[in-house]
Amino acid sequence: MRHRQVAEVVTRKSQAVHRASGGRRNARHNLHISRKGQAMWARVKAACRHSLTIAWGYVLAFIGCLLSIIDGLSDALGDPALKDQISAAVGDSRAVGRILLLISLITIVARLRSLKRAP
Numbered sequence: 001m002r003h004r005q006v007a008e009v010v011t012r013k014s015q016a017v018h019r020a021s022g023g024r025r026n027a028r029h030n031l032h033i034s035r036k037g038q039a040m041w042a043r044v045k046a047a048c049r050h051s052l053t054i055a056w057g058y059v060l061a062f063i064g065c066l067l068s069i070i071d072g073l074s075d076a077l078g079d080p081a082l083k084d085q086i087s088a089a090v091g092d093s094r095a096v097g098r099i100l101l102l103i104s105l106i107t108i109v110a111r112l113r114s115l116k117r118a119p
Contacts (some may be wrong), residue, residue: 009054025096049112051115053107056107057104057107061102061104061105063100068098069097070083071085
């Protein structure tokens with residue numbers, strides 16, 4: 001489908017929702033939100049090279065970074081018990097964070113190599 005056809009389908013669906021809701025919502029507003037959401041996900045997919053494996057590697061890296069800096073983060077939040085609670089759940093948070101970072105790095109590199117080989 002072309003962009004204009006997709007927009008017409010979305011507009012018709014938005015108008016149907018507008019009629020079903022008793023006119024409480026603006027159909028153009030719903031269409032605008034839908035397009036913004038689609039654009040955001042398109043950017044996320046492009047950043048991950050359309051690969052769920054790379055997206056998962058980014059999630060692991062983010063969690064690993066959070067676990068690595070939890071000491072300073074708990075002090076900044078004013079809750080020193082937070083560090084103890086997380087340590088009780090996962091053990092040494094810095095070591096677990098570094099392990100997750102390593103796993104994410106290996107995952108992303110392996111996927112990028114397989115993408116490079118694909119025609």
